[in-house]
Amino acid sequence: MALENGADLVVELPFLTSVQSADYFAAGAVDILSRLGIDSLTFGTEEVLDYQAIADVYAEKSEEMEAYVESLPSDLSYPQKTQKMWEKFAGVDFTGNTPNHILGLAYAKACAGRGIKLNPIQRQGAGYHSSDKEVSFASATSLRLHKQDSDFVDKFMPNSKLFSNFSTGHLG
Numbered sequence: 001m002a003l004e005n006g007a008d009l010v011v012e013l014p015f016l017t018s019v020q021s022a023d024y025f026a027a028g029a030v031d032i033l034s035r036l037g038i039d040s041l042t043f044g045t046e047e048v049l050d051y052q053a054i055a056d057v058y059a060e061k062s063e064e065m066e067a068y069v070e071s072l073p074s075d076l077s078y079p080q081k082t083q084k085m086w087e088k089f090a091g092v093d094f095t096g097n098t099p100n101h102i103l104g105l106a107y108a109k110a111c112a113g114r115g116i117k118l119n120p121i122q123r124q125g126a127g128y129h130s131s132d133k134e135v136s137f138a139s140a141t142s143l144r145l146h147k148q149d150s151d152f153v154d155k156f157m158p159n160s161k162l163f164s165n166f167s168t169g170h171l172g
Contacts, residue, residue, distance in 0.1 A: 005158045011036070021078070022099075026106035030116070040117040045104040046128070047095070051118040054090045054105065059112035065089050099128050 002010050017028030033041065045051075058065060065085050072081045079102070086092040086105055094101075104120055111118060125137025131145050132138075138156040146152050 001159050009036075022103045022106035023082070023109065026103060026110040030107065030110035030114070034114055034116065038116060040119055041107060041111060042119040042121060043100070043104055043107055044123050045100045045120045046098040046123050047101040047104070048120050048122045049092065049104075051104055051108045051120050054086070054092065055108040055112045055118060057090045058109050061089055062109075062112065097129065 011032060013025075013029055013032070017025060020028070030041070068088065069078075069081045069085050072084060076084070082105075083094050087094070092105065100123060104118075108118060126132050126135040126139040126142060128139055129141050130139045131142050133142060133146060133149075133152055135142075138152070143153060143156060
């Protein structure tokens with residue numbers, strides 16, 4: 001579907017990379033893309049910040065930042081610890097449930113020191129977990145929830161037939 005709609009290349013992440021937390025997902029993806037010779041990475045996010053400056057901070061202070069994470073109380077989850085790290089070292093405020101922003105920070109960490117330019121794009125339309133149908137751009141959550149509504153799916157998918165076949169397990 002991506003190639004049919006203008007993508008030059010589609011790269012599949014290994015399963016064990018694609019099902020990991022943001023840090024491992026980003027590190028695996030950036031490692032593969034770096035080997036392919038990319039010099040910039042564009043990604044969507046709820047928060048458009050200077051992710052390049054954040055990557056530079058991590059490149060300069062990674063050992064100190066990781067030591068800080070390790071020093072935090074064990075009753076905090078890893079995501080809570082990394083949020084505290086970004087707040088302390090990069091001044092990043094967390095405003096709520098922003099999974100693409102968290103992935104953007106993981107991309108900044110993975111790209112640190114690699115000479116890869118980060119190009120964030122502000123998320124448009126519905127929020128990541130939104131189930132709203134009356135929006136200019138639907139979320140993937142909404143598309144999955146309303147996959148039986150072909151008019152809705154047709155409005156947002158370049159090949160809605162492929163999506164509905166994939167969703168039902170019929171790819172033939």
